[in-house]
Amino acid sequence: MENKKELVVSAIENGTVIDHIPTQSVYQVIRILGLEKYKDEVLIGNYLNSQKLEKKGIIKIKNKHFTKEEISKIALVAPFATIINIENYKVVDKFQAELPDHIENFIRCANPKCITNSEAVPTKFDVVDHENLKLRCHYCEKFTTMETMKFTE
Numbered sequence: 001m002e003n004k005k006e007l008v009v010s011a012i013e014n015g016t017v018i019d020h021i022p023t024q025s026v027y028q029v030i031r032i033l034g035l036e037k038y039k040d041e042v043l044i045g046n047y048l049n050s051q052k053l054e055k056k057g058i059i060k061i062k063n064k065h066f067t068k069e070e071i072s073k074i075a076l077v078a079p080f081a082t083i084i085n086i087e088n089y090k091v092v093d094k095f096q097a098e099l100p101d102h103i104e105n106f107i108r109c110a111n112p113k114c115i116t117n118s119e120a121v122p123t124k125f126d127v128v129d130h131e132n133l134k135l136r137c138h139y140c141e142k143f144t145t146m147e148t149m150k151f152t153e
Contacts (some may be wrong), residue, residue: 012041017072017092018083018097023047025077026057030104032151033071035061045057053080073106075099076133076149099130108150111142123152 013015021029026046029035035042041062047142049057063084066074075097085093093098109116116123124138135144 010064011089012043012086013089014087015041015060015085016066017086018059018061018078019056019062019082020050020052021057021059021078021081021085022053023055023057024083026059028077029057029059029081030045031073032077033066033070035059038064040064051083065078069106071097072100072103073151076103076107077146079130079133081116099127099133101127103127103135106152107144109140109142110139110144110148110150111140114140114142 018029023046024042030042031145037142038061040059043060045059046057046058047055048058062132069085074083075100078097079099081097083093083095083097084091088098105122109122109123111117114123116137116139121139125135126138127146128134128136128143133146133149136142137144
């Protein structure tokens, strides 16, 4: 007789599921979206089996839907994440997070001499390489990559 154990996580009535998050990015997604301060259910699964990624993370957020800017943040650290919007326990929208061509306000320039790091100037970047994540600062033209990327507080 085969003994199988399965953990079942309850479905959410309304909210968002972020699926196919790389395992190393799950807690970064939580941090950049401010979910550690969210006052409703947040269910986190990590190192789950996945046909698409081998191992993946998933986050279910009850009663929360994300803005385009928030989805852009997700795409920066989890470029293949799937966003699933749920209403009345049914999927109403499902799409892959996409990196926009321009990013404003939530990434800091990696160049310490950039005007955005010394004055109250909003950051602006052009995404010059979507696949390898390479951003060029609008002001100083220095590049920011996944390794040097820092989010604004």
